[in-house]
Amino acid sequence: MGKRIVLLTVISLLFLTCRIYGQENQGIPYLRKAGTMKQLILDGKPFIMLAGEVHNSSSSSIAYMDSVWPRMVGFHLNTLLVPVTWEMVEPEDGNFNFTIVDSLIIKAREFDLHLVVLWFGTWKNACSTYPPLWVRKNTERFKRARSVRGENLNAISCFSEEANEADAKAFASLMHHIGEFDGKEHTVLAVQVENEPGLRYVSRDYSPMAEAAFNKPVPAQLMDFLKKNRDILIPEFEEIWKNNGTKTRGRWTEIFGKDADEVFMAWYTGRYIDKVAQAGKAEYPLPMYANAWLDGGKAKPGDYPSGGPIAKMIPVWQAAAPHLDMLAPDIYRADFVNVCDAFSRMGNPLFIPETSFGPIAAENVFYAAAKGAICFSPFAIDNINRVPLNTPLAESYHLLSKFMPYLQEYQHTGKIIGFLGKSGDTKQVKLGNYLLSVSFTGNSFNIDSISCGIIIATSPDEFIAAGSGYTVTFISESESKPHAEVEYAYELVHKNGQWVRERRLNGDETGRGSIHNIGLRMEETKLTVKTAKIFCYD
Ligand code: DGJ
Secondary structure (H helix, E strand, C coil): CHHHHHHHHHHHHHHHHHHHHHHHHHCCCEEEEECCEEEEEECCEECCEEEEECCCCHHHCHHHHHHHHHHHHCCCCCEEEEEEEHHHHCCECCECCCHHHHHHHHHHHHCCCEEEEEEEEEEECCECCCCCHHHHCCCCCCCEEECCCCCEEEEECCCCHHHHHHHHHHHHHHHHHHHHHHCCCCCEEEEEEEECCCECCCCCCCCHHHHHHHCCECCHHHHHHHHHCHHHCCHHHHHHHHHCCCCCCCEHHHHHHHHHHHHHHHHHHHHHHHHHHHHHHHHCCCCEEEEEECCCCCCCECCECECCCCHHHHHHHHHHCCCCCEEEEEECCCCHHHHHHHCCCCCCCCEEEEECCCCCHHHHHHHHHHHCCCEEEEECCCCCCCCCCCCHHHHHHHHHHHHHHHHHHHCCCCCEEEEEEECCCEEEEEECCEEEEEEECCCCCCCCCEEEEEEEEEECCEEEEEEECEEEEEEECCCCCCEEEEEEEEEEEEECCEEEEEEECCHHHCCECCECCCEEEECCCCCEEEEEEEEEEC
């Protein structure tokens, strides 16, 4: 028995190595461990998506998209997130049509862009409005979720095996096609499986299948995962478990008490999506993720989709959906930093497929990039009526795309910090050999007046700073040499593909208030990149 297990383990390790090696060999984009997180690797290098998501209906029309592509160039994007819907690719049972998919890929290449495909299959915003009509109309075959009163809802039940199989089959065909059409060029980098799943208006499904599952013990697969990962569990989830006595066996309500409905829905929604992702990966193994409509404030499960991959449900989703590589927040909340931090736990790579497209996006992207995000993508980027070109976002993307080599090199090394701050606030953080005191001075390049920045320690005494509207002071931590001073500082300007030194900075540019020559001042009026070397003396 023991020998068999060892043999099986060796075979699966070999299989896994071959798969990863195979992916590297064929150049299929994949995720590689970096520190405690992961990076997306394309052509041997980390790829960070400075992206935008088009509006839900945009990609349904090739003609409409024709007007979108040229506009995207002005944003300095490298990636566009585009919906591909089940009704679009399988309008009749078993008849597939990939005309729009091919057109999206061809056009993206023409405009030097990569794509993330958003699979609007069974669910989009917790409803089932994107499955083809032959699915939506057949409620007998594709069972709906039900309300407490037993009424059918506008969402297919995650307990509908027929729907799960049909969705997995359609998704597998799509991935097979993408693999054939794009397996060499790698225009498509990743795939979102469904969109903001979970169930709205009720905290759980009350269909007969759901009732039966709810009255059964919690599956051992989930409990084993929780036991195995007890030391690294998301604290908010651990709390739920603890509140009910940290039981390892029992029914949903016995183990998870008042949170049972949400955990139950997270498990079964995750299982459903895992089956879809698994079928797709078997055809073409791109990185895949599920995105979350976030909770927050006083919202209860059902106000937001109950069972969706919100931060505190990360452990349940990781257990339920091992074929997903990431759980991704759609961040429309004001506490952007908290959400990024919350989704960077338990090894979950940070991937932001949707975020507000206000001027604040231009600043938030700095924090996300330094935090190690694989993707930052404001929603409805093609909504040109609201968004003239030369937006603050375009300026940020322009700078960050040139700053990319630094991000690629330093993301996840612990030598990079990103920050956002309101005028008047200060923040202290240790980096290299120094304690950095950052004072936020506001930002006139953006009406939100939020300062944004990234600082990298390229050596223990040498720093590169990017952003706008802050002053950083370097404080010595050495007891024998308690004073710090700037050895030299320069503004860096991007010319002929390289960052070159231009103005040598001193005086007001390196001083702060009456204490001179200990830092860098990043103007409020524009985005800049500067470097400084610091020394200490007694
Ligand atoms: C979140 C959804 O995921 C998007 O598809 C879109 O509907 C936005 N909300 C609208 O704000």
